[in-house]
Amino acid sequence: MTDLTPVLSATWDAEQSWKLGTYENAGGYGALKKALGMPPADIIQAVKDSGLRGRGGAGFPTGMKWGFLPPDDGKPRYLVVNADESEPGTCKDIPTMLSAPHILVEGVAITSFAIGCNHAFIYLRGEVVHVYRRLLQAVREAYAAGHLGKNIHGSGYDLDVTVHAGAGAYICGEETALLDSLEGRRGQPRLKPPFPAVEGLYARPTVVNNVESISSVPAIIDRGVEWFTSLGTERSKGMGLFSLSGHVERPGQYEAPLGITLRELIDMAGGMRGGKELKFWTPGGSSTPLFTAEHLDTPLDYESVGAAGSMLGTRALQIFDETTCVVRAVTRWTEFYKHESCGKCTPCREGTFWLSQILERLEDGHGTDADIQQLLDTCESILGRAFCALGDGATSCITSSVKLFREEYEQHVSERRCPFDHAASALFEYETSQATEEAHA
Amino acid sequence: MTSTADKATAEAVETVTLTIDGKEVTVPKGTLIIRAAEQVGINIPRFCDHPLLKPAGACRQCLVDVAAPDREGNVRPFPKPQASCTMTAMDGMIVNTQDTSDDAKKAQEGVMELLLINHPLDCPVCDKGGECPLQNQALSHGRPESRFIDVKRVFEKPLPLSSEILLDRERCILCQRCTRFSKEIAGDAFIDLQNRGAMQQIGTFNEEVLEFDGYEPIGVAAEDESGKAFSSYYSGNTVQICPVGALTSAAYRFRSRPFDLVSSAGISEHDSSGAALRTDHRRGKILRRLSDNDPVVNEEWITDKDRFAFAWQNLSDRLERPLVRGEDGELHEASWPDAIARAAEGLRAAAGRTGTPADKKAKGVGVLPGGRVTLEDAYAYQKFARVALGTNDVDVRTRAASDEEQAFLGSSVAGTGLGVTFADLEKAPTVLLVGFEPEDEGGVVFLRLRKSVGRQRVLTVAPFLSRGAEKLSASLIETAPGGEGAALAAIKSGSDSADALAEQGAVIVLGERLASVPGALAEALRLAKRTGARLAWIPRRAGERGAVEAGALPGLLPGGRDAAVDAARATVAQAWGVDALPGTAGRDAAGIIAAAAAGDLSGLVVGGVTPSDLTSDLRAALERVDFVVSLEVRRTEVSDHADVVLPVAPPSEKPGTFVNWEGRLRGFATAIRTDAISDHRALDFLGRELGLDLKVGTVADVNEQLAELGAAGKGERVKAPTAKPAKAASASGDQLVLASWHLLVDEGALQDGEPYLAGTGRTAVARVSSATAERIGVKDGVVTVSVDRRGEIELPVVVTDMVDGVVWLPAKSPGSWVAQELGVEPGALVTVKGGI
């Protein structure tokens, strides 16, 4: 049995947890003071040694990313925090920033110092106004306390932080689209190379990191590399927030070392709702291939999940029980990708448009067997051919669900309807009828 | 003198060698795979890629399999196909295209299928059919049948982006060539991507189309003052590069299929850049013009005027037959022999060469070829004037001109061959524009300068920063008209500007408007001397440089020879096989017109000249003289006053040469064969009738003579002007200094008959500074600009950040025909009153 490790979430239940005072009382900003006394190169090395991997989904070694920055040329370089959390199932950064924004601010200060950045940006999705209030205030409090601004704690180091609100676009979670959006443009991804480390914000060297990645930095500095590496697995070190949602008794945030299993987490969460059977789940959000009960004991770390045919992603564990129609779920995810497709490249723009219509027909009972094959063929035309990972992500749930639940698709075709009672999946009771079904479409 | 271009090729260029479909190809480092493939004849299908635009990688059609050496040198394949238009070739790379890789083929077919799912089946009614990259590549690289059975997304269509450019959003495949061209090349971001995902579309900000709730906020003071959204002088290029029929031109819409058209190479007649065109015609009618590919001059771009303004060549007022004025005072059609005989008779009399006593009363003939003529025409006009009419009264400059300008042209332009080139402009570290508006007066010159924005310093001596100058990030040397000379004199050694001009490769561009500023051109020569910068003279009309070379100016003989120098006249006389050339100094165009109007000339020979372009009263001159011969394409005011009208060919119906401002010969062959003849051929006939063999009948004849004559030797050359800058007029009270130039799209005669183009012209507005506006009591509204005893112009006024005491008017826009209504040149004082 794996112990949970409340590190980032340790102060979330404190009285006025979001205030500077609360955070400082719990030892906050001690890591910053320590870091300011270290050579920046040592901080980068510490993060490299810790094995921290990007917590925004890709899992790229964070210290290595910082190391890609070219040598200082006397002109600005930037840190941009990706707080655009929008991947379906992902809900860890929002509570972090709502309840403990200072952990991010401290992380930003340490990281900026380490990479030589004097102006950092936090790009927050616009649809969470109270989180935005908390961040704005946290930054203001930090300035007032001398954790930000000029000559921080007498170190001679200056740092400005701008909290920037987006305006509703999932694609802005893609790092280069985020940079374009931060520059005041449409959020469409850029060609790589050049990579952001070389040419990022305003064509200057830039590090883009997820909220949780940056928030993990103070703990690494404070408690040390050895502590961090004592958690997790060989190549997936440290702890992470596991977000359980869906058909479990107690959904929520469970902070644990990487490598914990879903079986353990569901157990801690009180088991499946109403004792029902687990049917399918996503290890890392809707863009990751589906898992089933077969994978209950797969360690949730990058390597094991990858070997099992999916991706750890953001540990967004959406749990669906036997009452759930897979076709319905996949249709709705596909409509999401269609809605969020930026439109730049042909495969994603046209592909999601096509896939949605096929799936809608299948879910409505107007699909054919040829449609099922067409889903796979169209996914093949998208995967690896789109400009960015959104296109790829859109295909994951389709190809994996057809592989795992082909008979369910075929049942929709042969019975000319969705064979599931949608109301049975809901958390509350209601009567289904023709009218409700039509309204839900 | 080696130019910088020569130096580059002399240095070794780093190369890489890769294999594409089994063929080895070596290319310069940094070459994209798609370009490298083309070099060995492998065509990878593509839409968003364009050699002159930065790579986008948006359409995904050009996917190929790539394997590249890793750090240890092992060649490892990429896990997924790569876009060949965004990936640079590397040493040892192995690329397999659709021809040798099933994966690449399947990937491309997949993309093509996806492109076609929302594309409407418009081919039967789409202009692009028959020359459509989507059609072609769908057939060559796509699946034969679509498997899409669902609902396509639809849009209302077509959407006019301007009066000329129509957008069909359903056909658009969102390759973004148009938005990238508009932003990167032209600097006119009037169209951009709108909306997101499958409903993404190209568009301007159009509230209705984009479903914004609101009302019309855009008035006269909108960013482009046209009130029309896609207001770019280069918008037509988007139609040419659009790989589908999403962007079409209103002028050509539904008019033809490409396989009905014959394509002929041509040169634009609209400015002095000599842009290379492709004229597409069918059964003798021009249906459209495109840009040709000329990397040296205009690359693949032309202005909208170059592209769309050709209707003038064949309007209903086109002259087919010669006309002769009869006893009844009316013009009647006549045969060529009759017309030539009559013309010769009249000219002989007017020139005093009948050999009878009546010759004593003859005052002579003036020749006004007009600035649209080819090199050969210009040569013929001046030779005809000197040999057949015995006069030096010949001048193509039917615009503001001066003796100083003539001296400048003769000494520093004529016979200098290829001078500053387009490439030189692009590479110049500093460019100083004097009396020259890059967009409005330069056309493709502007595009070339824009290539170097950020790497080049542009300074402009002008009354305000025009939009074109702004797009070049130019620094303004704020100058009222008349003060250009002083402004140049003020660039003293050691100053920032002087240092910039002293850099190797710096260029000073002089516009033809400087002719009306005493001392400006002389000062420019002095500035060039003390900084080492090179000079480029860029006139507005296509025929100007050629005319200078041919000596179609009163004081110039071919090759820059001074007509006042005996030895120069003797050289030319000998070449022409005549005893001597006339020694009396000739009058310039204004002088000829004034003399004619005053009764001091008996006859006029006039080419393509439009009276409303002149401040001089050409109408009065035509009425006063005894005899007028008009050589014209169309029935005009001039031909209506003539005694003999000889119809001549428009550019598309004759061979000839324009010499562009670089000094480059831009020859063109006959595109459309008709009976029409060139001005020079008509003049040759006339010459024969007068008993002379002028030998100007063919293009070859003329060029032979020009080659023989060559450039003026020492001692025969015109001397450079040395005048000092005169004091500019100063404003006082409600008298302001007039500033003016032609907008690119305006009511110039060569733009007649093309309403779609006219609709894209910028709204005519007057401009004054805010201080001036306050002083003369102008608020939002209208000003009336007038000159005593002439006319007046009433225009909406826009308060502009500009030099005080000046009012700017467009030279020939609707409601603002400055030359005709006010009769003064820029630099003169005009009265300006605010309000109606």
Next chain:
Amino acid sequence: MTYDADALAQLEQDAAEILGRYPVKRSALLPLLHLVQSVDGYVSPDGIAFCANQVDLTSAEVSAVATFYTQYKRRPNGEYQVGVCTNTLCAIMGGDEIWRQVSERCGIGHDETTADGKITLERLECNAACDYAPVMMVNWEFFDNMTPDRALRVVDDILEGRDVVPTRGPAKVAPFKEVSRVLAGFEDGRADEDQGLGEPTVVGLKVAREQGWEDAK
């Protein structure tokens, strides 16, 4: 421009502050669009022209950005933006039915506004509160663990002019224009207001405390 002198002066003052936050002008465009939305209640053509002026872009370039992001509304928005998440997890957990009933109660559909101007409905994509599904957002404040009854009560509160109280967030939901101004980067003094946290956020922390797993030093 049809902003009156006072409105324009205020806009320019606010815009100057926004522009001051960024090293490059154009970055101010997204907050500026939130700002004009806070004045007009939507992004109007006037707003587009204002922004274009502030960041030196053409109106086409500004509308290119304004039409890309879903939070920018093109028609006068209701005082309360009521969004029901109908992405997969929330939909399955009951979001579809909540949407149906809310839509029926308001008499309007997606992206439509009630005649009295109080509510604009939207079918939302994932708002990062999946552990609180089914989720509704009103003017971007959290309404977690919704049922049709609870959702209809919120709708009725709005329609009948009562305070609208979120499950996580401030004391009550501010109107659309005010919230837009916050998103433009102007604090409204409400950061310390708090409705407390629901179970899900601290459920793991609770388990850790119960099991004595905290302090993983």
